[in-house]
Amino acid sequence: xxxxxxxxxxxxxxWRTAASCSRAFxxxxxxxxxxxxxxxxxxxxxxxxxxxxLVTDYTGLVPASLAPVDVVDRVRWSQINIAGFRRLLxxxxxxxxxxxxxxxxxxxxxxxxxxVLAFLSSRVLGQFETFSTDxxxxxxxxxxxxxxxxxxxxxxxxxxxxxxxxxxxHLTQFxxxxxxxxxxHGLIQTFFDAAEPxxxxxxxxxxxxxxxxxxxxxxxxxxxxxxxxxxAVTSPEQxxxxxxxxxxxxxxxxxxxxxxDGVGRTSINHVQLLRRRFDRRRANPTTLQRFLRQLxxxxxxxxxxxxxxxFVDHVVAGHGVTGFNRVWERPANLPTETEIDRPELWTARxxxxxx
Numbered sequence: 216x217x218x219x220x221x222x223x224x225x226x227x228x229x230w231r232t233a234a235s236c237s238r239a240f241x242x243x244x245x246x247x248x249x250x251x252x253x254x255x256x257x258x259x260x261x262x263x264x265x266x267x268x269l270v271t272d273y274t275g276l277v278p279a280s281l282a283p284v285d286v287v288d289r290v291r292w293s294q295i296n297i298a299g300f301r302r303l304l305x306x307x308x309x310x311x312x313x314x315x316x317x318x319x320x321x322x323x324x325x326x327x328x329x330x331v332l333a334f335l336s337s338r339v340l341g342q343f344e345t346f347s348t349d350x351x352x353x354x355x356x357x358x359x360x361x362x363x364x365x366x367x368x369x370x371x372x373x374x375x376x377x378x379x380x381x382x383x384x385h386l387t388q389f390x391x392x393x394x395x396x397x398x399x400h401g402l403i404q405t406f407f408d409a410a411e412p413x414x415x416x417x418x419x420x421x422x423x424x425x426x427x428x429x430x431x432x433x434x435x436x437x438x439x440x441x442x443x444x445x446x447a448v449t450s451p452e453q454x455x456x457x458x459x460x461x462x463x464x465x466x467x468x469x470x471x472x473x474x475x476d477g478v479g480r481t482s483i484n485h486v487q488l489l490r491r492r493f494d495r496r497r498a499n500p501t502t503l504q505r506f507l508r509q510l511x512x513x514x515x516x517x518x519x520x521x522x523x524x525x526f527v528d529h530v531v532a533g534h535g536v537t538g539f540n541r542v543w544e545r546p547a548n549l550p551t552e553t554e555i556d557r558p559e560l561w562t563a564r565x566x567x568x569x570x
Contacts, residue, residue: 225309225407229317229325230301236329237293242337244289244358245365252357256286259355259375266379267386269478274384275540276391282343284353289336292356296332299346303400307407340378343385345396353386355379367492373483380478384471392543402460409452462552466542469523469555473531522555529558534566541565 247255263284271277287295317325340359345351355378364374389395479486530539542548542565554561562568 225304225307226324227309227318227321228301228304228328229321230297230328232317232322232325233297233328233332234294236326237297237332237336238290238329240330240333241289241293242333245362247361255357255361258372259286259357259360259379260284262372262376262379263353263355263383266376266383266478269380269482270383270387270474273474273478273536274387274391275536276387276543278387278390279393280350280390282350282352282386282390283348284355286355286357288358289333289356292339292342292354293329293332293336295344295347295352295354297328299344300328303346303403306400307404341382343382343389345389345399351386351389351396353382355382363493363496367496369489369492370485373485374489377475377479377483377486377489381471381475384474385467388467388470388543394546395543398546399463402456402463406453406456406460409450409456458552462550462555465523465552465555466526466550467523468520469525469527472520472524473527526550526555526558526561530562534562534568538562538566538568 267278267281285291285295336356337359339356340363341356342354343351344354360375360378363369364371389399476486476490479489483489527539530542542550548565550558550561554564559569
C-alpha cells in the first residue's frame with residue numbers, strides 16, 4: 216500500500232522549474248552533421264540489441280521483458296530523469312501537484328535539482344532508468360558518448376558496444392531478477408520513512424558543503440568528518456538504509472563492469488585499450504568535478520566500480536558465473552558492505568564454501 220500523500224519527510228519539488236533549469240544549464244554537445252548524428256543514433260540502437268544478447272549468453276540471465284531503448288541528447292536525458300523522480304516521489308507519498316502555485320521552497324529545490332541534472336547530463340554515457348515507466352528503459356546519451364570517444368581517441372564501434380554491454384547488464388539485473396526492482400524501491404522507501412527533519416536544516420547543509428569544498432581542494436579534513444551531503448543530513452536509521460543501498464549499487468555496478476570486460480574478451484578486439492583509457496578518465500577529475508562528486512556523493516559511485524568489480528571477479532574466479540548467480544536468487548543472498556570488501560565471507564554464508 217502506498218503511503219499517504221503529503222508525507223512531510225519527502226522533498227517538495229517544483230518539477231517545472233527543475234526542467235527549465237536543466238535546459239538552461241545544459242552544455243551543448245560536440246559538433247556533428249545531421250547525417251552523422253543519425254548514424255550515431257542508429258549505431259547505438261544496433262549495439263544495444265547486440266549487447267543484450269551478449270550479456271544473456273555470458274551471464275545466463277534472461278530478461279523477462281524487453282525494455283525500450285532510447286538514444287537521447289542531454290536535455291532529453293534530464294527530462295526523463297525528472298519524470299522518473301517525480302513518479303518515484305509521488306509513489307512514496309510526496310504531495311501530488313495541484314493548481315496552487317509552487318512554494319518558494321519547492322522552486323528552490325527545483326533549481327537545485329535542475330542544476331544537478333544539467334551537470335550529470337554532460338557526464339552520463341548510458342543508464343538503465345527504473346522509475347519513469349513500469350518496465351524501465353535503457354538510455355544512451357549520444358553527445359557524451361561521441362565526446363568521450365573523440366577525446367580519448369577510441370575506436371567508435373568497439374567503444375559503443377562496450378558501453379552498451381555495461382548498460383545491458385543493468386537492464387538484465389532489473390528485468391531478469393524478478394524481485395530486484397521492488398527490492399530497490401523498497402530500500403528507497405525505507406530511507407525516506409526514517410528521515411528526521413532537524414537533520415535537513417540549512418546549517419547541516421552548509422556544513423556539508425564546506426566539507427566538500429575542503430576535500431575538493433585536498434585540504435586535510437577533521438578526523439571522523441563526513442564529506443558528502445547525504446551523510447551529513449541523514450539519521451542513523453537512514454544510514455542503515457544507505458548502507459544497504461550502497462552495497463546493492465556496488466554489486467550492480469561491479470557486476471556490470473565485470474560483464475563488460477568478460478564479454479569484451481571475446482567480442483571486442485581492443486577491450487584492454489578501452490579499459491585503460493576509460494579508467495584514466497574516471498581517475499583524473501578536475502577540481503570542479505571533485506567538488507561536485509563530494510557534494511553529490513559521487514565519489515562513492517566511483518569506488519563502487521572498483522570494489523564491486525573485485526567482489527564479482529573474486530567469486531567468479533573461484534566458483535564460476537553459475538556460483539556467482541546465487542546472488543540473484545533472493546534478497547537475503549545480496550552481499551553486505553562488509554562482504555563486498557571480504558568476498559570470502561559471502562561465499563561462506565551463501566555458497567557454504569571458503570574463498
